Amino acid sequence: MEAQHKLQAVIENIEKVMIGKKHIAELSLVSLLAKGHVLLEDVPGVGKTVMVRALAKSLSAEFKRIQFTPDLLPSDVVGVSIYNPKEMEFHFRPGPIMGNIVLADEINRTSPKTQSALLEAMEEASVTIDGETVDIGQPFFVMATQNPVEYEGTYPLPEAQLDRFLLKMKMGYPTKMEEIEVLRRAEGESPLKNLQAVITIEELIGLQKQVDKVAVSELLKEYIVSIAQATREHTAIYLGASPRASIALMKASQAYALLKGRNYVTPDDVQYLAPFVFSHRLLLKPEIRYENLTAEDIVARVLASVPVPVGKTEAR
């Protein structure tokens, strides 16, 4: 299958610079294919930037980076209209958001005002400045990172805004062996510089279109909805998954199926992606925190309890 080969080539390319983070690369690619955005939650220095840069390079896409700080203004993100005295008119100067692949670093360090400007641009794939709407060209993929909320001086993203991210994932530290390999590679010249593009932007857009054609059987649509509904009825959850979350899960599953070389979604795709799609959209009841349970744990429980649809093979 051609699509799978192309996508695997991208993954392999990323793996040249990223050690042991294949699943992150895959999930990023899934998100990109499903026209969604990713929230990476982790401490600094685990390779988030390298990861995104590698991805951008592999796709020969334009890469932009925004470092969020508490004093960053929305116009610093989306761009600004500047009066040109010579021509006697305002000129739009696009902000760093106008790229194919945007790394929004430490998004929780900036003010909610700036955050919402970013999120709005992500959702609409366009920016509006002084009544003028400018489309951001496709592909458009934002990878936002944030420090875990325990750190001081941060503005946690509101739940409604988290909903804008297709996936939320954690990078995690590398294992010992992996880290040794990281050091080994860091000795010489950074391999990132020599990374070549493996697919073109046009090919990527073609793949994005192909995602929509991946079949989702009625059984699986029902399954996805059942999972979403189970989160809404779960005793530990205050706010369950929205229908948008269901759509997100389906889209992500389609993309993942394509990545795995299938033209149909299986329950395994759904189960694999559900924690990444759902966990940041759920609001747990306060008392659950005391039980040391995370949203991921609850999603795992929900998945274990919702019967997988197996059609006529149900063994009675």
Next chain:
Amino acid sequence: MENKDLLKWSKLLFLYILIFFMLREWLLPVMELTNTGHYDLLMLFIVICLVTNIAHVHTGISVGIKGAYIIWFMLYIQKPQDGPFIQSITESMRALVTGNWIDMSDGFKTMLFLILLWMTIYLIHHWLTIRRSILFFFILTVLFLALIDTFTKYNADASIIRTMILGLLLTGLLFTERLMSENKMKQTIGNYLKLLVPLFLLIGVSAAFAYAMPKQKAATNLPEPIENLVKWTNANINTVGKIGYVENDDQLGGDFERDSTPVFQYTAKEPQYMRVESKSSYTGRGWKNAQNEILVSTFDYGEAIKTSIPGGKKKNELDMRVKMDKKYSFLVQPYGVKEILRSNEKNNQFYIEIDSGKIRATKGKDRKVVDLLSYEYVYTKPIYKQKELDASRMQMIAKDTGITPKEKKENLQVPATLPKRVRDLATDITKDEKSVYDKANAVVDYFKTSGYRYSNINVGYPTGDEDYVDRFLFDTKVGYCDNFSTSMVMMMRSIGVPTRWVKGFSPGDKTASTEVLKDGMSQYSVTNNNAHSWVEVYIPEVGWMPFEPTIGFEGFDEQVEEETTQNEAPTKKEEKKQEEQKKQEEQKKEQPKKEQEMKKEQQPKEQKATTTNTNNWLPIAFGIGVIVLAIVLFFTRHRWYVNLFIWYYNQKKPPIEQAYRVLLRRLARHNLLVREDGETLATFAKRVDQQLRTEDMSKLTNLMERRLYDPNADSARWDEFKECWKNLINETRG
């Protein structure tokens, strides 16, 4: 590695040796009680079975070897009278199917028995190697021996002890084996010694201790319920006796089994019915021995014997030599016996019981009865004149002086309990005949023409108030010589003709003699099968005359002499007789076995040790066989059922959903692999593959998932998933 294999192998060998001896404990009583021979050959078969199991001989070869051995065995014990091999088998098969188990040839029975042994050994093999538990078999053996010891005359004292030791060793060894594998102990000789030495010591010491301990004598009287049970089994069960001559006829009836053990041989010109004695007192159940004084007449070698049977002409005197194979306290005599020439002993005296005609040899002054091994007679075959016979009339009986009033009275005895319909039937049959002789013949013919059947099984005993004769004549119509002869006696008596019941042997078969015989002499062999009973009717003015009422026997036809006036055409009667004879011969050819002469031997209750009474072991063996077969099928159900299953589905070519569903069900049932609710098929498949060490489940599931979740997928064809599915189903054998 090699060392380990050797250890494993020698362990198994040791277990098998123990099993061999345990099986021997089963075989011994069975063989003793059923008089089965060829002990060593049977044991050899067990050895073959065990060896093929232990050596992991390929199934085909092993079946071949055992099959060949069974066939060889059957050919080896094949008797000439069984007829051609294949024919005897087909006949035995027929007998098996129709339930006439008694008619199966010995070879066939042996085959069934060997197959039973084979299956048993297979089962034991399973217990030993797979389940590693023999306790069930052990308990079964002890129970079997205990039952055999209690209810039969087999003495299992030593057997029980041997079995206990063997069984304890076996269970101990197998337990060790289980213990070691469960605790993952290394199977080294050292570890074995650690566990086994205490075991051997324990068994050895306790056996020695048990042997040395003073023991209370076993209770001589069994607890009452058991004693009653023993009595009941010995007396009332419809036992199959073995045919043979016995002197007690108190209770007639029951089934018997053929027994071709030779009884005696005689050398004579013609085959002869050999008479022993007659009885005259019928009780409704059987014949009573004379209670009062027995009048005898003594004689010496060469002295004329006073028998009640008229002899033939002097010029026709013949010699007969009798050689006994079995000891009897009486002599067997041909009809028309004149004198005893000599015997294997000297200085004997003889006496003949006047009423019964039984001859015994005595020795010394105190006239102790002795058993002679061989003796020689002079006899003339009695010849009856047709004319005299035709002239005999009923009214002549009263006036006849050839029979004493006492004799007449005794031989007209009819028990008061004899149902009236017997008399009515007798009157009805004989009313058209004028002469007494014809009346007797009418009764003989009645049996032949009225649907009576000769059989030695399903004869049964009269129950309650039933009369033995009445039951046979009107209810069962199936029986052997005793039924026919006793019935004829009662019928003749009830119309007023003195008749007595005679016991002895039918003529037997001609044998090839090794001795040089005089001209025209032949040797005849008489076996237990020839034990027989018939009838003697008193024909007025003629004397006692033997009749053969039992269907299928030659009878005494040549004794009647037609006084042929010149060139007279044979009478109608003669023609009829010839026809009948022909018919009988034909019948004889058809069913050579059924028409062997038989007589049931019933064991007197007091003398336990002397006679060979056996329980109906064949049906029991057959029943056990069926049970063993069922057990084997049950324990091997995964094997044959799965094969059947695969075959069936291969024919059916089901859709993948159905095949997959069936597979899931079997995995759940036999491998305890159940898919959780939240588990996807692929995850489950991985789990299954991991446990079963295959990749087939994932392959199959992949196909299945495409079918399930890809709306555009074509249906998977049976051929695509057949291989994976078969492999997996094979894994579900449990």
